[in-house]
Amino acid sequence: MAECNAAGGLDLKLESLDREWLRQFGQILDERPERLRGGTVGMALAEKLLLVRTRDGVTAPLRANETQRVFERRRGKWNIVLKARQMGLTTWTAARFFLKTITQPGTLTLEVAHTQEAAEEIFRIVHRFLAWLPEELRQGPLRTSRANVRQLVFPELDAQYRVVSAGDRNAGRGLTVQNLHCSELARWPGDPGETLAGLRAAMAPEAELILESTPDGVGGCFHEEWLKADEAGMVRHFFPWWLEARYRAAAVDEAGLTEEESALRKRHGLDLKQIGFRRQIRANFRGLARQEYAEDEESCFMASGDSVFELEAIERRLDTAPEPQERRSNGALELWLPPIFGKEYLIAVDPAGGGSDGDYSAAQVVEIETGMQCAEFAEHLGGLELARFVAKLASEYNRALLVVERNNHGSGVLAHLETGCKEARVYSQNGEAGWLTTSVSRPAMLGRLDAALAESPECFMSRRLLGECRSFVRLANGKSGARAGTHDDRVMAMAIGLAARAEMLGKDRSRPIANRCG
Numbered sequence: 001m002a003e004c005n006a007a008g009g010l011d012l013k014l015e016s017l018d019r020e021w022l023r024q025f026g027q028i029l030d031e032r033p034e035r036l037r038g039g040t041v042g043m044a045l046a047e048k049l050l051l052v053r054t055r056d057g058v059t060a061p062l063r064a065n066e067t068q069r070v071f072e073r074r075r076g077k078w079n080i081v082l083k084a085r086q087m088g089l090t091t092w093t094a095a096r097f098f099l100k101t102i103t104q105p106g107t108l109t110l111e112v113a114h115t116q117e118a119a120e121e122i123f124r125i126v127h128r129f130l131a132w133l134p135e136e137l138r139q140g141p142l143r144t145s146r147a148n149v150r151q152l153v154f155p156e157l158d159a160q161y162r163v164v165s166a167g168d169r170n171a172g173r174g175l176t177v178q179n180l181h182c183s184e185l186a187r188w189p190g191d192p193g194e195t196l197a198g199l200r201a202a203m204a205p206e207a208e209l210i211l212e213s214t215p216d217g218v219g220g221c222f223h224e225e226w227l228k229a230d231e232a233g234m235v236r237h238f239f240p241w242w243l244e245a246r247y248r249a250a251a252v253d254e255a256g257l258t259e260e261e262s263a264l265r266k267r268h269g270l271d272l273k274q275i276g277f278r279r280q281i282r283a284n285f286r287g288l289a290r291q292e293y294a295e296d297e298e299s300c301f302m303a304s305g306d307s308v309f310e311l312e313a314i315e316r317r318l319d320t321a322p323e324p325q326e327r328r329s330n331g332a333l334e335l336w337l338p339p340i341f342g343k344e345y346l347i348a349v350d351p352a353g354g355g356s357d358g359d360y361s362a363a364q365v366v367e368i369e370t371g372m373q374c375a376e377f378a379e380h381l382g383g384l385e386l387a388r389f390v391a392k393l394a395s396e397y398n399r400a401l402l403v404v405e406r407n408n409h410g411s412g413v414l415a416h417l418e419t420g421c422k423e424a425r426v427y428s429q430n431g432e433a434g435w436l437t438t439s440v441s442r443p444a445m446l447g448r449l450d451a452a453l454a455e456s457p458e459c460f461m462s463r464r465l466l467g468e469c470r471s472f473v474r475l476a477n478g479k480s481g482a483r484a485g486t487h488d489d490r491v492m493a494m495a496i497g498l499a500a501r502a503e504m505l506g507k508d509r510s511r512p513i514a515n516r517c518g
Helices: 019-028 041-049 066-074 089-103 116-131 192-201 220-227 259-268 272-292 311-320 383-396 410-420 441-455 463-470 489-507
Strands: 051-053 059-061 078-083 108-113 146-148 151-154 159-165 177-183 203-213 235-239 326-328 333-335 345-350 361-367 373-379 401-404 472-474 480-482
Touching: 019 041, 019 089, 041 066, 041 089, 051 116, 066 078, 066 089, 066 235, 078 220, 089 108, 089 116, 089 151, 089 159, 089 177, 089 203, 108 116, 108 192, 116 151, 116 159, 177 192, 192 203, 192 220, 203 220, 259 272, 311 441, 311 463, 345 383, 345 410, 345 489, 361 383, 361 489, 373 383, 373 463, 373 489, 383 401, 383 410, 401 410, 401 489, 441 489, 463 472, 463 489
Parallel strands: 078 203, 078 235, 108 159, 108 177, 177 203, 345 401
Antiparallel strands: 051 059, 146 151, 151 159, 326 333, 333 373, 345 361, 361 373, 472 480
């Protein structure tokens, strides 16, 4: 039997393997007896009971690596894990939750992977745990009534272990979950935020939660969860690549270290074989090395293989972008440069429907001569309300020219400007009020914005706009737009503004073309 005395001692002898033996361990899994030198009872039980397939193809007892031990020391009830690739956290989480499932009657564990293939791989790990348990357990309290379709059911314990993919719209529906692991959350398909909200609704009050992923660019559900972890009461865990003992290569010459390599080595105590590995992954992964082999909690989110805009230029500007001189409308309107007498301005407007959900209506105030961003607005406004707001803003900026995208909701805004705001000056294109974005003009508009960001980043003031630029990516359908869970309204408004400005300056041959921004 498992014995636990007042001093926290533990007897791990495998004898009398029955339901009561399991239940006793279930009560003390998270305890840290002195004899285990900081390790938990669960860690000791995992090493005694569970076998894994090593990278050499050998079946061997599970031994916690450095990353897994650090996670166990800091783990809370709700956790979010940002990590380099292949650090062993998925296997360790599967082991922890498997032990909780088989030692705590009435437990339902749910693992959610980003793809069907990943779900099948996790289930193979869990099924291997079961297959190599002592026969007394497998034929006794852990006899299964179902062990297929990525589900283990233990009827004697009234316990289940399920593995599903995030693409399953019914994942978690109708369940009460005690343990939830969301694997590679940054790469979930569809609307990850909506899927995660549904899974959270299925969690029991005392459920344990682990959100875990390698980064996949700025924005999206995982990045947002990481940023708001403190206010959500989640424990953050960050695991850089050098915690994995396998990540080493031929040692480099110390005399040839770059300034960056020397600083990194000194800061984190890396040896020359680890620096050799770093050079190797930099050569193989190029711009994605920071993402796949994370070194800090900020730059790993910067890298994105499918980003439309030049990320390094955006990051440099984010470091120096000024705070607004003024904020209005509860922060929806930010102003950096007030109107100057004699200057001409345009206000580019990307309208949305105006509901409290979905896209924002966005407006960018741009000085025509230089292309400088002067003010920015984004809010859930539409129709007459939006028309009146931008007309008033245009009046403030020397009767600025309103460049309203006439696609979709824009036609209604233009109609309101014509009938209710007759003093407003509205941009016309080919004799028709408004700006038309087409499949032909859109790539050119975005290309102009990309060039301006790279060549004249000082013309962009808004950190919110720059943030949207970071998460503006090439999508799976071949188009470009906001990464799932993010917005691109400010981006499109600025793209409209710079394109309209170029068109205006190109047509008016009598005025000098100041091409400082865009």
